[in-house]
Amino acid sequence: MAIAQVTIVPIGTGSTSLSDYVADLCRVLETEAGAAGSGVRYELTAMSTIIEGELDAILRIVRQMHESPFSHGAQRVSTSITIDDRRDRAGSSAQKVAWVEEKLRGVD
Amino acid sequence: MAIAQVTIVPIGTGSTSLSDYVADLCRVLETEAGAAGSGVRYELTAMSTIIEGELDAILRIVRQMHESPFSHGAQRVSTSITIDDRRDRAGSSAQKVAWVEEKLRGVD
Amino acid sequence: MAIAQVTIVPIGTGSTSLSDYVADLCRVLETEAGAAGSGVRYELTAMSTIIEGELDAILRIVRQMHESPFSHGAQRVSTSITIDDRRDRAGSSAQKVAWVEEKLRGVD
Amino acid sequence: MAIAQVTIVPIGTGSTSLSDYVADLCRVLETEAGAAGSGVRYELTAMSTIIEGELDAILRIVRQMHESPFSHGAQRVSTSITIDDRRDRAGSSAQKVAWVEEKLRGVD
Numbered sequence: 001m002a003i004a005q006v007t008i009v010p011i012g013t014g015s016t017s018l019s020d021y022v023a024d025l026c027r028v029l030e031t032e033a034g035a036a037g038s039g040v041r042y043e044l045t046a047m048s049t050i051i052e053g054e055l056d057a058i059l060r061i062v063r064q065m066h067e068s069p070f071s072h073g074a075q076r077v078s079t080s081i082t083i084d085d086r087r088d089r090a091g092s093s094a095q096k097v098a099w100v101e102e103k104l105r106g107v108d
Numbered sequence: 109m110a111i112a113q114v115t116i117v118p119i120g121t122g123s124t125s126l127s128d129y130v131a132d133l134c135r136v137l138e139t140e141a142g143a144a145g146s147g148v149r150y151e152l153t154a155m156s157t158i159i160e161g162e163l164d165a166i167l168r169i170v171r172q173m174h175e176s177p178f179s180h181g182a183q184r185v186s187t188s189i190t191i192d193d194r195r196d197r198a199g200s201s202a203q204k205v206a207w208v209e210e211k212l213r214g215v216d
Numbered sequence: 217m218a219i220a221q222v223t224i225v226p227i228g229t230g231s232t233s234l235s236d237y238v239a240d241l242c243r244v245l246e247t248e249a250g251a252a253g254s255g256v257r258y259e260l261t262a263m264s265t266i267i268e269g270e271l272d273a274i275l276r277i278v279r280q281m282h283e284s285p286f287s288h289g290a291q292r293v294s295t296s297i298t299i300d301d302r303r304d305r306a307g308s309s310a311q312k313v314a315w316v317e318e319k320l321r322g323v324d
Numbered sequence: 325m326a327i328a329q330v331t332i333v334p335i336g337t338g339s340t341s342l343s344d345y346v347a348d349l350c351r352v353l354e355t356e357a358g359a360a361g362s363g364v365r366y367e368l369t370a371m372s373t374i375i376e377g378e379l380d381a382i383l384r385i386v387r388q389m390h391e392s393p394f395s396h397g398a399q400r401v402s403t404s405i406t407i408d409d410r411r412d413r414a415g416s417s418a419q420k421v422a423w424v425e426e427k428l429r430g431v432d
Contacts, residue, residue, distance in 0.1 A: 003154055003155060004155075005113075005153075005155035005156060007190065009333070009335065009402060011302075011333060011335070011337075011340055011342065012337060012338060012339045012340035012341070012342075013335075013336060013338075014336060014337075014338040015336045016194060016196050016197070016335055016336035016399045016400040017197075017207075017336070018335065019204075019207040019208050019210075019211055020211060022208045022211075023208050023211035023212050026208060026212055027212070043153075044205055044208060044209075045113075045151075045153050045158060045201075045205070046111055046158055046160075046192075046201035046202070046204040046205055047111060047112075047113035047156070047158055047190060047192060047201075048113060048155070048156075050153060050154055050155055052154075055279075055282075056279075059275065059279065063271075063272075063275065066271075066299065066301070070301075070303060075302065075303055075304035075340045076300075076301065076302040076303065076304065076340040077299075077301050078298065078299065078300055078301075078333060079297075079298070079301070080190070080296070080297070080298045080299075080404070081295075081296070081297045081298075081299075082115065082155060082188070082294065082295070082296045082297075083282065083293075083294065083295040083296075083297075084154075084155060084292075084294055085282070085286075085292065085293050085294075085295070086124060086227075086291065086292040087286060087291055087292065088124050088291035088292065089124070089125075092154075093154035093155075094154070096127075096154040097152055097153070097154055099125075099127040100127050100130045100131050100134060100152060101152075102127075103127055103128060103130075103131035104131050104134055104135070117225065117227065117294060119225065119227070119229075119232055119234065119410075120229060120230060120231045120232035120233070120234075121227075121228060121230075122228060122229075122230040123228045124227055124228035124291045124292040125228070126227065126228075163387075163390075164387075167383065167387065171379075171380075171383065174379075174407065174409070178411065183232045183410065183411055183412035184232040184408075184409065184410040184411065184412065185407075185409050186225060186406065186407065186408055186409075187405075187406070187407040187409070188296070188404070188405070188406045188407075189403075189404070189405045189406075189407075190402065190403070190404045190405075191390065191401075191402065191403040191404075191405075192400075192402055193390070193394075193400065193401050193402075193403070194335075194399065194400040195394060195399055195400065196399035196400065219370055219371060220371075221329075221369075221371035221372060223406065232410060232412050232413070233413075233423075235420075235423040235424050235426075235427055236427060238424045238427075239424050239427030239428050242424060242428055243428070259369075260421055260424060260425075261329075261367075261369050261374060261417075261421070262327055262374055262376075262408075262416075262417035262418070262420040262421055263327060263328075263329035263372070263374055263406060263408060263417075264329060264371070264372075266369060266370055266371055268370075296406070298331065298371060298404070300370075300371060302340060304340050305340070305341075308370075309369075309370035309371075310370070312343075312370040313368055313369070313370055315341075315343040316343050316346045316347050316350060316368060317368075318343075319343055319344060319346075319347030320347050320350055320351070
């Protein structure tokens with residue numbers, strides 16, 4: 001299981017608003033992550049989409065998300081992906097946040 | 109108002125667990141954002157910290173967060189910052205997510 | 217043709233020096249990019265590796281590079297990829313830099 | 325001494341070409357890095373600008389570069405900064421690359 005943070009930005013679209021493009025990306029993500037047996041979960045934040053699951057499943061979905069702005073008219077797309085892949089200990093996205101919050105509360 | 113996504117990773121620390129360092133970063137952030145008149149809000153995600161406020165206030169806080177792992181023994185730190193600075197329309201972190209969710213529900 | 221900037225960092229390795237890991241990544245890249253018909257070119261900078269070619273070829277190679285630190289003992293790896301994919305005009309890595317340098321010299 | 329990799333992208337400009345904006349950024353960088361005693365060096369790559377020097381000097385310059393697209397008409401700017409700050413051993417940008425190349429040649 002890996003966790004990835006993904007930001008996809010169309011360039012030169014003539015409007016500073018990107019929410020239409022982001023909604024389209026999210027539809028691709030919903031469909032793919034929702035497919036039977038994908039094992040992929042995701043969350044939208046103000047700066048990116050956080051996707052967790054098997055790394056190859058994540059990358060396959062990101063590859064399709066990257067195509068989305070092009071199929072809605074964009075001619076140039078900048079995609080940033082950061083992958084956190086930890087193999088010594090399973091840790092979901094929720095657990096990573098919980099571990100930090102425990103430390104903040106002084107729980108050990 | 110700008111929004112920034114910040115990830116700070118100590119390198120060569122000998123343990124794959126980073127939650128102690130992240131908790132320390134969060135304490136710096138809590139103190140600084142909580143200072144009277146900072147106008148800065150933040151949120152911890154599984155991959156980064158999202159900080160919103162005046163850009164100079166954000167950068168001043170990130171500069172202090174970057175110092176945190178060094179003051180806890182790290183000798184090398186990798187810090188990544190992505191800033192989204194939009195000046196034609198005010199949009200908080202919560203609003204950016206709400207705009208996308210409205211599109212997803214077909215509301216215009 | 218797309219251009220990607222890739223940084224792969226093993227976490228918790230106990231040493232601040234990463235050059236052994238980076239050299240291993242580069243060997244994977246050399247082998248893959250050098251394979252007949254790959255059409256992939258690359259360049260090492262102080263902060264990342266810049267790879268250009270067909271997007272799917274780039275992603276396949278990055279996927280293998282990401283595996284490299286694990287096969288040399290790392291238990292956690294952070295990989296960052298930024299893709300610039302422009303489809304209205306072909307522009308190699310060298311041309312992108314040349315266009316900016318022309319503007320800087322006042323050539324139009 | 326730190327090394328930073330910086331990418332500044334104006335959003336919604338109506339053209340997929342960004343070289344005018346990048347040239348403007350580079351002029352800001354040239355002026356600031358060239359100022360007496362700045363101690364800052366830089367290099368333009370196809371994906372980013374690599375800047376090395378004292379971290380506070382780097383951040384001050386990046387802050388000014390970030391303003392550049394706004395003063396040329398952009399209304400939204402996305403700026404990404406990755407900082408590599410190593411304090412146990414001095415290593416310039418050129419040295420980081422040289423260390424990897426030595427490993428690749430089998431020199432130790």
